[in-house]
Every structure is written in structure tokens, then in C-alpha cells.
Amino acid sequence: xxxxxxxxxxxxxxxxxxxxxxxxxxxLVKRNAxxxxxxxxxxxxxxxxxxxxxxxxxxxxxxxxxxxxxxVVAAAEVAIGLALLVMIYRSTNTIDINVxxxxxx
Amino acid sequence: MIFSKYLFFILSFIAIYAALKVxxxxxxxxxxxxxxxxxxxxxxxxxLLNAQFLAVVHIIVYAGAIxxxxxxxxMLLNLNIQGEFPKTRLTAIASAIxxxxxxxxxxxxFRTYDLKMAADPSLxxxxxxxxxxxxxFEEYYLPFELSSILFLAAMVGAVMLGKKDIY
Numbered sequence: 001x002x003x004x005x006x007x008x009x010x011x012x013x014x015x016x017x018x019x020x021x022x023x024x025x026x027x028l029v030k031r032n033a034x035x036x037x038x039x040x041x042x043x044x045x046x047x048x049x050x051x052x053x054x055x056x057x058x059x060x061x062x063x064x065x066x067x068x069x070x071x072v073v074a075a076a077e078v079a080i081g082l083a084l085l086v087m088i089y090r091s092t093n094t095i096d097i098n099v100x101x102x103x104x105x
Numbered sequence: 106m107i108f109s110k111y112l113f114f115i116l117s118f119i120a121i122y123a124a125l126k127v128x129x130x131x132x133x134x135x136x137x138x139x140x141x142x143x144x145x146x147x148x149x150x151x152x153l154l155n156a157q158f159l160a161v162v163h164i165i166v167y168a169g170a171i172x173x174x175x176x177x178x179x180m181l182l183n184l185n186i187q188g189e190f191p192k193t194r195l196t197a198i199a200s201a202i203x204x205x206x207x208x209x210x211x212x213x214x215f216r217t218y219d220l221k222m223a224a225d226p227s228l229x230x231x232x233x234x235x236x237x238x239x240x241x242f243e244e245y246y247l248p249f250e251l252s253s254i255l256f257l258a259a260m261v262g263a264v265m266l267g268k269k270d271i272y
Binding site: 014042085 | 109110113117120121124125127128133136137140143144147150151153154155156158159162163166167170171174175178179181182184196197199200201203204205207208211212215216220222224225226229231232236237240241244245248252255256258259260262263266267269
């Protein structure tokens with residue numbers, strides 16, 4: 001860090017850690033499966049942003065290509081996941097995860 | 106250049122505030138809209154990193170496609186009539202403690218490293234469409250084509266799951 005004008009990479013690390021922790025709390029707290037899904041998206045985004053930050057700070061384009069591929073996979077995952085949620089709702093009339101515990105134990 | 110630092114803090118604040126509101130909001134629709142705000146803030150972060158291609162893709166994919174899917178699902182599921190999901194206070198406190206511990210551990214781990222960064226992100230050009238396109242279509246051509254097959258499979262799967270009489 002010879003140049004004081006640029007943002008240190010540590011800031012990005014702390015910010016992304018905070019975002020990731022918020023996502024984890026969301027997965028643990030919420031009972032609505034849809035909001036849990038959103039929290040997972042939040043965690044995915046924080047990891048993506050950190051990957052892009054490291055890529056930009058190290059001058060290596062491979063990291064940003066990886067972020068692009070992660071976004072591709074995330075889009076496919078959301079499509080499938082939401083279709084699954086709609087199907088679960090149609091068959092059980094709820095998406096409360098405390099009701100959907102048949103596979104838990 | 107001090108301006109970009111202020112921009113970083115403003116965007117971080119918006120993103121974290123929106124992420125917290127996703128959890129606090131009672132109605133799923135509000136959660137979706139706050140999540141959109143968080144995604145836009147993260148898109149601003151990509152621009153700040155001079156990763157313009159990623160910023161555009163992020164806005165299109167997340168704020169465009171994924172948010173529309175989420176909003177459609179919230180409307181299809183008709184969750185507001187059903188009432189909110191009651192949760193026990195104990196679970197909330199335990200979860201908050203677990204998340205706080207995770208954050209503490211992550212920060213404690215990362216603080217021990219002295220990260221030396223080679224480049225100034227506001228000066229380098231790797232995030233521009235021209236450079237990323239060259240890398241994508243030369244080195245990562247096969248994964249790019251495979252991802253299109255993944256999309257096709259996901260589309261077929263989503264349509265099949267959405268059909269009524271597959272049981």
C-alpha cells in the first residue's frame with residue numbers, strides 16, 4: 001500500500017465478510033423458504049464481489065471470468081430453485097421450513 | 106481520488122442497510138425490493154473496482170432477471186394472506202450470536218495477513234469488455250459453451266418442474 005489514495009483491499013474484505021455474515025444470519029433466522037433463498041443469494045454476491053476485488057487488485061482477469069461463470073450458475077440455480085419452491089407450495093400449501101421437515105432426521 | 110473512498114463507504118452502507126432490512130422486513134415483497142437495492146449497491150461496487158463488464162452483467166442478471174423471478178414467485182405464492190411466519194426469540198438470538206461469531210472469526214483471520222496488492226484498480230484495464238472478451242473467448246471458450254448447455258438444462262428442468270401433472 002504505497003499509494004494512500006486508493007481503497008485498501010481490507011475494506012472490501014470487511015465489507016464482504018459483513019454481508020456474508022448477514023446472509024448466514026438470514027438463513028438461520030428466517031422460516032420462509034423464499035427469504036432463505038434470498039439470503040443465499042446475498043452470500044453468493046458477497047463472495048462474488050470479493051473475488052472481483054482480488055482480481056482487480058492483482059491485475060488478473062481470470063478472477064472476473066470466474067465471477068461471470070458464477071453468475072451464470074446462480075441464474076440457473078435461481079430458476080430451478082424457484083420452480084421447486086412453487087411446486088412445493090402447490091403440493092403442501094406452505095413454504096414454512098418448519099413444516100417441510102420430512103427429510104430432516 | 107478521496108471521492109472514491111467516500112463512494113465506497115456510501116455504497117457499503119446502503120448494501121449493508123438493505124441486507125439487514127431483507128432480514129427485518131416481515132413481508133416477503135419488501136424483502137425482495139430491499140434485496141434489489143442491495144444488488145444495485147453491489148453493482149456500484151463493481152463500477153468502483155473498474156470492472157465495468159461485471160457491473161453490467163450483474164445489473165442485468167440480478168436486478169433484471171433474478172429479481173423479476175423472485176417477484177413473480179412472491180406473487181404466485183400469495184404469502185401475504187397466509188400471514189407471517191412466527192419465530193421464537195431464542196432462535197433469533199442464537200442465530201445472531203452465531204452470525205456475529207462467524208463475522209468475528211472471518212475478520213480475525215483476515216487481519217492477520219498483510220495483503221500486498223499489486224495494482225491500483227482505478228488504473229488497470231482488465232475489467233473492460235475488450236480485455237475480458239479476449240480472455241473469455243480464448244482461454245475459457247469451452248466453459249463458456251458448457252454454460253450454455255447448463256442454461257438449456259436448467260430451462261428444461263424449470264419448465265418440467267412447473268408442470269402440473271408430473272407426480
